[in-house]
Amino acid sequence: MAVSSSGAVHPFLRRRFNFNLKHQFKMCLHLKFSSCPYSELRVGSALLTEDGQIFSGCNVENACFYLSLCAERTAINKAVSEGHRKLKAIAVSSDLEDRVIPPCGACRQVIREFGDIPVFMTKVDGSYTMMTLEELLPLSWGAEYLRKQEMDSPKRN
Numbered sequence: 001m002a003v004s005s006s007g008a009v010h011p012f013l014r015r016r017f018n019f020n021l022k023h024q025f026k027m028c029l030h031l032k033f034s035s036c037p038y039s040e041l042r043v044g045s046a047l048l049t050e051d052g053q054i055f056s057g058c059n060v061e062n063a064c065f066y067l068s069l070c071a072e073r074t075a076i077n078k079a080v081s082e083g084h085r086k087l088k089a090i091a092v093s094s095d096l097e098d099r100v101i102p103p104c105g106a107c108r109q110v111i112r113e114f115g116d117i118p119v120f121m122t123k124v125d126g127s128y129t130m131m132t133l134e135e136l137l138p139l140s141w142g143a144e145y146l147r148k149q150e151m152d153s154p155k156r157n
């Protein structure tokens with residue numbers, strides 16, 4: 001079920017994740033590094049890893065539009081490329097004042113690779129709506145549909 005808040009740390013988070021949302025939001029402010037000359041929509045993301053580290057990201061757009069990368073995937077790629085595959089939660093923020101910002105379909109699929117984690121969709125005033133990845137992307141495609149033996153094989157290319 002979706003959880004909304006006016007900015008305080010939600011009890012759900014404190015219980016399940018021992019997670020300081022304010023700190024996470026601070027990291028989300030990395031939307032100031034956003035490179036978005038085409039959409040002019042600054043987006044930031046922050047994710048929490050199992051061992052308590054936070055990685056931030058922003059959207060990085062390209063003149064060849066479809067090469068642009070969303071903030072969430074920037075953050076995920078940073079974390080994974082530094083050896084952090086166990087993700088606990090992810091947040092996404094933007095300049096939008098009147099609405100929370102939801103991850104696009106591509107990002108939902110990429111987040112899905114790392115489990116059914118909570119996704120915090122925030123507004124500039126610090127309020128947020130939290131939904132789990134399963135709620136955002138029900139009946140989703142994942143590694144369990146692939147041939148496991150092949151996936152586990154150390155010899156695969």
Ligand SMILES: O=c1ccn([C@H]2C[C@H](O)[C@@H](CO)O2)c(=O)[nH]1
Binds near residue numbers: 061072092102104107
């Ligand atoms: O959750 C979202 C939604 C949109 N964007 C970016 C992609 C693009 O740069 C801009 C406009 O779609 O917003 C993100 O980074 N994350």
Ligand SMILES: [Zn+2]
Binds near residue numbers: 070072108
């Ligand atoms: Zn996206």
